[in-house]
Amino acid sequence: MRLSAPRHTAAAAVIALAGLLGTAAPAANAAPNAGAPTARAAAALAAPDIPLANVKAHLAQFQSIAAANGGNRAHGRPGYRASIDYVKGKLDAAGYTTTIQQFTTSGAVGYNLIAEWPGGDPNQVLMAGAHLDSVTSGAGINDNGSGSAGVLETALAVSRAGLQPTKKLRFGWWGAEELGLIGSRHYVTNLPAAERAKVSGYLNFDMIGSPNPGYFVYDDNVALEKVFKDYFGGLGVPTEIETEGDGRSDHASFKNVGIAVGGLFTGAGRLKTAAQAQKWGGTSGQAFDRCYHSSCDTTTNINDTALDRNSDAIAHSIWTLGTGPVVPPGTTYENTANVTVPENGAAVTSTVTVAGRTGNAPSALSVGVDIKHTWRGDLVIDLLAPDGTAYRLKNSSANDSADNVIATYTVNASSEPANGAWKLRVQDVAANDTGFVDSWKLTF
Ligand code: DTR
Ligand code: CA
Ligand code: ZN
Ligand code: ZN
Secondary structure: OOOOOOHHHHHHHHHHHHHHHOOOOOOOOOOOOOOOOOOOOOOOOOOOOOOHHHHHHHHHHHHHHHHHOOOOOEOOOHHHHHHHHHHHHHHHHOOOEEEEEEEEEOOEEEEEEEEEOOOOEEEEEEEEEEEOOEOOOOOOHHHHHHHHHHHHHHHHHHHHHOOOOOEEEEEEEEOOOOOOOHHHHHHHHOOOHHHHOOEEEEEEEOOOOOOOOOOEEOOOOHHHHHHHHHHHHHHOOOOEEOOOOOOOOOHHHHHOOOOOEEEEEOOOOOEOOHHHHHHHOOOOOOEOOOOOOOOOOOOOOOOHHHHHHHHHHHHHHHHHHHHOOOOOOOOEEEEOOOEEEOOOOOOEEEEEEEOOOOOEOOOOEEEEEEEEEOOHHHEEEEEEOOOOOEEEEEOOOOOOOOOOEEEEEEEOOOOOEOOEEEEEEEEEOOOOOOEEEEEEEEEO
């Protein structure tokens, strides 16, 4: 019976710490005195300040485009294509590889713009995006020139910095969001499954400069939410969870195919409460954006502080997630502590802690189990995800009198955030025969 400290915790902590300190940890299950670290994990770099004036210059361009094209930048109208051409021109000049993806909806051609920054691990894609279309009633400067400009200026800051990210940075500007997330859904639908699996996270920015702003953070993924909460915490700005309902912007297209999502929002037509005005300033009883979907959504419909803070938060998220440690596929998280399984008694658990990942666990999560027992048919074995969701690995079986359960199971855990405390739960449900969990591990 092996008696050893659970290497998983130490290993995961070392991996996480190494990611910050810039030295790689040996694999969790590496043999003692394993060779030099296989790859240096990069330390996350600090993001530059995003100049508010630059972001507002993009908004001024969007306003001019709308004025020159019938007063809007809506799907199917010339102002939208002119907006695409403006953003594309800036990115091409900054060294990005850009692609325009066409689609048709409501009888008109729509366009998505995708931009990739050279370098980074193509198997670990970090994506950020914003819808570029407005409604037909106006220029759509807050909704969503603000998000489009914040993402654009962050991409330009990456170029100015000559950033060498650990992840592949990909940016998207979506068409026809106002018609029902059409452009982003077209993108993910046409992204092969193998390519989707490479996207470690998608960050969405739709309305980030509302004139009576709130500071809302999407809570769809714990790791991505934390990046933004930590940023605003550092500013001393309280945040709230974005609660205007899932599915209200392009992140839903990505979440619907199992990609981890996060993002920021400063509010639309809902009224700011007194409590919110107390913590954020502004006017209680008034909408976060009184010009939501209206002709008055112009460059005067922006709160500079909110736009500045959120643009800087976008940069923080790209630098933090894009230059931080890339935990390579095939990393193992193991617990070798022995846990006695009570004979015909209560279930016991053994925990491995996963850290440093972004996104969800894979659809083929490998669960290696090593349980010593004198009648394995007595045993019921489950994998518990960090949120408690149980995945049955093995049922009991009265006739299976063989010794030990030494097996590897594959679990579709793609709906579970990767980071957190995963547990192996084992119960002996029959009399006689005893055993213990010798070790178990997750590999992905
Ligand atoms: N659907 C977005 C505005 C919107 C409304 N609720 C949310 C929540 C999260 C992001 C965006 C929104 C639009 O009109 O473009
Ligand atoms: Ca700034
Ligand atoms: Zn809108
Ligand atoms: Zn919007």
